[in-house]
Amino acid sequence: MKRSRFSQIIASVLVNAIYEMKNYPIVLLSSVIAPLSLLFVITFVSDGALLGAAIQGGLIMTFFSSGIALQSDLSHLKNDFKLQDMIVSSPTNSKIYVTGMALAEIVYSIPALAILIVLAAIFLHPSLVQFVILTFVLLLMFAVSVAIGFMLSTFSNDIVQSYAFARLLSLVFATLPPVYYPITYVPIPFNYVAYLSPTTFAAEIMHSATGYIDISLNRLILDWIVLIVTCIIIMYIAVKKTRWKDV
């Protein structure tokens, strides 16, 4: 029997996004509100001056939170419905499963992303180069958060803790660091703490690309190196430590 990889990926998207959104439309609203709420606050407080930076922050938060949400969603499906057990004993492998589930998280975030992309088109007017930089950084962030999310989900056996942990990671990496506003607003020594999060480097690259901060070329290169190396390390750890089959 010839098996379709495309079908296997679509199954995850249907289960973890489409069917949930179709059968429980309220989830659409909640997925939109989180990234937009902070954007409104920053925009109003800065009298509109930081709207562009806040839009980029909203994009970073949406992509990062989507990946991290994978942790609680997979954990929920694994522990409450025993879905992962059924999938492990089937022709679907872990890579296909997680790819589909990650794609589902993006599909789930489409309402929020659509609003943010429209806002970005209106207020940021990104050039092609800026567009490529922003897209690449956002995809890197997403890859990192998916790797963390999947790895943690395979260890989790308690859904309450899983949801709490996902919210905590989202706060620590996508809300607390200066992603909605430039790092120059963060006073010393707190900015050193901010650099512990890879999202700070991502935001610095994006804010620099769109002219919200002015940093040297060396600093920009360093930001890229830190971001890419962090991504590689986290993905390596995730690949090595993820438990698809129990031991």
Add this chain to the structure above:
Amino acid sequence: MFLVPKKKSISQAFVLKVRVMGTLECKGLTKVYQDHHKALDNLTLTLETTGIFALIGRNGAGKTTLVRILATELEPTSGNASINGMNILMQTDKLREKIAIVPQEARAIRWMTPKQTVKSYLLWRGYSYKDAKTLADESLEKMGLKNYANVLNANLSGGTKRKVLIATVTASEAEIIFLDEPTTGLDPISRRELWEILRELGKTRFIFLTTHYLEEAEQLAEKIGILKDGKLLSIGTLSELRGNSKYQYSVKLPPKTIVPNVKNATVTTSQTGITQIMTNEEEAFRLARLLSEQSVKFSITPVSLDDIFFYVVGQKAEDSNEA
């Protein structure tokens, strides 16, 4: 091997249900969890992969651990196993094409409908969307779930939700289906409905079933295994289990009956005063003649699986203690 044609509308890959009769072999399977609990202890068994096999045992006997190892979800600490010639450790991908499982405590996802549940599982197994849709409809109809196909799982009864999960795995081409305590928590009517479905399934697939309902094993399974503390205590058909048991017959006497002297027997009296004498064939018939001559009311039946289970589990435990 024999082939059973299905509907022509589905592509050739799905047209034939292939039933391969082979064997399931476990050799020295041992599983020690990280907390040092030994769930399986050097388990060895050989089964023909046809019909229904029921594994019975008390909670914590190791049933789920064995099923999870065989379904390639869990690594054994030592030992090995193969199903129809496919090694569970070395030929995992190949084996996963042939198996499916409904795990213990599995639940139908509440934000989905039965049709969406079956269809998505088939997509995960690599079916095209069109075939998945057709097979989902067929499977739900076969299970008598056509009228519930588009109702949210959250709004279905426990028995119907279980049927949805069984419809899900049986809609696929899997030849070997593991069902870990499929009827736990169901009311007696739903349980019997599910038995009918499982009986039908057992005609075309190999069903490896775990249960702690002895009546379920007795009703459904051609072969039964008894597991205790990770060890396989006994295996065979019900009559083989009876034959291997120390006692083959059960004689029951009403309350206040004077119990005659019996050799090679275990005599117990329940709280209602009914006396049960479990003994071998020769002694049972001697006793029956004696009781008839004395005009005492009694019943005589072959020992049930309940009796065998309690005898085997109890007796072997005593043996272990003595050892």
